[in-house]
Amino acid sequence: MKADVDAARRTAPDRVGVICQALRRAIIERALAPGDRLPEDALGERFGVSRTIARHALGQLGSEGLVELRRNRIAVVATPSWDEARDLFDVRAGLERLVVKRLAGRLTRAQVAELEEGIERERQAKGGPEPISIRLATEFHIRLAEMTGSPVLIRYVSEIAYRCCLTLALFSRPHSSDCAVSEHLEIVAALAGGDADRATALMDHHLDAVAGRALLSEATAKPRNIMDVLAPYALDAAPSKGGRGGR
Amino acid sequence: MKADVDAARRTAPDRVGVICQALRRAIIERALAPGDRLPEDALGERFGVSRTIARHALGQLGSEGLVELRRNRIAVVATPSWDEARDLFDVRAGLERLVVKRLAGRLTRAQVAELEEGIERERQAKGGPEPISIRLATEFHIRLAEMTGSPVLIRYVSEIAYRCCLTLALFSRPHSSDCAVSEHLEIVAALAGGDADRATALMDHHLDAVAGRALLSEATAKPRNIMDVLAPYALDAAPSKGGRGGR
DNA sequence: GGCGCCACGTTTGCATGCACTTTCGCCATG
DNA sequence: CATGGCGAAAGTGCATGCAAACGTGGCGCC
Numbered sequence: 001m002k003a004d005v006d007a008a009r010r011t012a013p014d015r016v017g018v019i020c021q022a023l024r025r026a027i028i029e030r031a032l033a034p035g036d037r038l039p040e041d042a043l044g045e046r047f048g049v050s051r052t053i054a055r056h057a058l059g060q061l062g063s064e065g066l067v068e069l070r071r072n073r074i075a076v077v078a079t080p081s082w083d084e085a086r087d088l089f090d091v092r093a094g095l096e097r098l099v100v101k102r103l104a105g106r107l108t109r110a111q112v113a114e115l116e117e118g119i120e121r122e123r124q125a126k127g128g129p130e131p132i133s134i135r136l137a138t139e140f141h142i143r144l145a146e147m148t149g150s151p152v153l154i155r156y157v158s159e160i161a162y163r164c165c166l167t168l169a170l171f172s173r174p175h176s177s178d179c180a181v182s183e184h185l186e187i188v189a190a191l192a193g194g195d196a197d198r199a200t201a202l203m204d205h206h207l208d209a210v211a212g213r214a215l216l217s218e219a220t221a222k223p224r225n226i227m228d229v230l231a232p233y234a235l236d237a238a239p240s241k242g243g244r245g246g247r
Numbered sequence: 248m249k250a251d252v253d254a255a256r257r258t259a260p261d262r263v264g265v266i267c268q269a270l271r272r273a274i275i276e277r278a279l280a281p282g283d284r285l286p287e288d289a290l291g292e293r294f295g296v297s298r299t300i301a302r303h304a305l306g307q308l309g310s311e312g313l314v315e316l317r318r319n320r321i322a323v324v325a326t327p328s329w330d331e332a333r334d335l336f337d338v339r340a341g342l343e344r345l346v347v348k349r350l351a352g353r354l355t356r357a358q359v360a361e362l363e364e365g366i367e368r369e370r371q372a373k374g375g376p377e378p379i380s381i382r383l384a385t386e387f388h389i390r391l392a393e394m395t396g397s398p399v400l401i402r403y404v405s406e407i408a409y410r411c412c413l414t415l416a417l418f419s420r421p422h423s424s425d426c427a428v429s430e431h432l433e434i435v436a437a438l439a440g441g442d443a444d445r446a447t448a449l450m451d452h453h454l455d456a457v458a459g460r461a462l463l464s465e466a467t468a469k470p471r472n473i474m475d476v477l478a479p480y481a482l483d484a485a486p487s488k489g490g491r492g493g494r
Numbered sequence: 495g496g497c498g499c500c501a502c503g504t505t506t507g508c509a510t511g512c513a514c515t516t517t518c519g520c521c522a523t524g
Numbered sequence: 525c526a527t528g529g530c531g532a533a534a535g536t537g538c539a540t541g542c543a544a545a546c547g548t549g550g551c552g553c554c
Binding site: 014052056059060063064065071084087088090091094095097098150151152153156160 | 299303306310311318331335337341344345397398399400403407
């Protein structure tokens with residue numbers, strides 16, 4: 001019955017999902033940069049699982065476009081070309097238009113509050129480390145998608161948002177997410193006000209602006225020890241050191 | 248370089264992909280119906296591979312939403328609910344609008360010919376077995392997406408088109424794809440003529456019509472999920488526990 | 495006769511092992 | 525000094541083995 005379900009949940013760690021999420025986070029916060037190598041066994045060792053699991057996780061991320069898988073070769077964090085980046089942002093704009101269309105005038109007071117709270121966190125993080133800002137900004141868009149209640153939309157927007165982060169890591173200049181806060185606020189205001197046209201226009205402009213800021217120059221990749229970078233992300237996933245990790 | 252790539256291709260059977268494609272086709276042609284069980288070892292035996300590969304393929308299809316994976320349980324072909332079906336068609340319309348917007352007025356003569364040739368095949372198959380018609384109609388939409396040259400769009404449209412086939416298998420009445428041929432022709436004509444507005448309108452109408460024919464009402468649906476069938480009967484019999492399982 | 499429990503077969507979860515491929519350092523050669 | 529080939533090391537591709545979990549049939553108990 002209920003207890004059995006709970007027991008099943010407790011004994012169902014879904015380690016593949018945990019690793020995927022950890023890697024996604026690492027990518028979104030730029031701990032992992034495009035081109036970084038992700039060998040199966042190093043990954044497995046880091047997360048305390050066998051290659052089988054690590055391999056599965058890589059397969060998943062590969063199908064999401066975050067990781068490049070080539071046969072007989074080490075998986076690497078995807079390195080989108082400039083064209084792909086433009087394409088990504090373009091499709092993303094289309095998808096997020098769908099999101100705001102569904103949301104305009106339909107947000108509950110609680111949802112608006114939740115969004116504004118998130119934006120407040122963005123504002124507070126503005127002075128702090130850039131990766132956090134990027135993560136928070138991305139989470140805003142994903143939270144928006146989640147509020148549509150459409151599983152497909154949620155999946156696609158999340159996926160493409162992560163991939164866009166990847167392109168930002170490649171092409172953007174340092175202070176590229178400055179105005180995101182006010183733009184996010186405006187979008188929420190338009191949504192709360194039920195002005196669908198204004199909301200879509202704002203969202204379009206917002207993404208255009210992000211893409212414009214992002215796709216101007218080309219940055220240089222900086223090689224380093226990827227597995228060390230992963231350490232903090234492995235902490236709440238690996239069985240080592242009993243450090244319980246919520247989430 | 249080119250030679251290396253070719254060599255890699257030759258020695259790269261990519262059996263996971265082969266199995267995925269086979270299953271996708273089986274689903275699209277209704278050889279596999281929602282709820283059908285897909286045990287790993289049966290699959291592996293059928294395709295001459297080990298469970299490892301079959302498992303990988305199932306994971307892939309699971310992330311595409313074609314297969315339902317529950318921990319420690321046999322994978323089954325996905326059984327979308329009526330709400331999910333509506334959502335699917337809605338998002339699909341949005342995506343395909345993006346496709347026609349990109350394509351309007353940009354199709355080469357060869358591409359138009361290719362599309363019309365495909366539609367001709369659809370017309371010829373009209374008298375034949377229904378699964379073939381469905382497959383051809385779906386391939387039209389996928390081919391359209393492919394012509395955008397946008398990998399993301401291609402992936403999303405393909406995926407969602409396959410999933411829509413699944414909902415058709417569940418909810419549609421026998422002769423539901425009759426008018427698809429003429430509607431497809433009109434869309435191609437509008438695209439070739441460069442009339443983006445008309446093309447999007449036609450595509451909207453087309454998908455609306457397909458969804459309408461398919462999803463007429465919840466009442467006409469013929470759900471195969473026995474538990475769902477029983478739900479109304481359980482209402483005055485069961486104590487409470489309206490809890491729909493899963494996910 | 496109905497109900498609950500247990501034990502068995504089936505199926506998945508995961509790790510490991512082996513074969514094959516790629517990569518890279520090293521040495522011989524021009 | 526540059527270069528080309530070779531061999532070891534590293535890494536992936538895949539199958540198989542074992543343990544745990546699920547579902548089911550049978551049995552005993554009420």
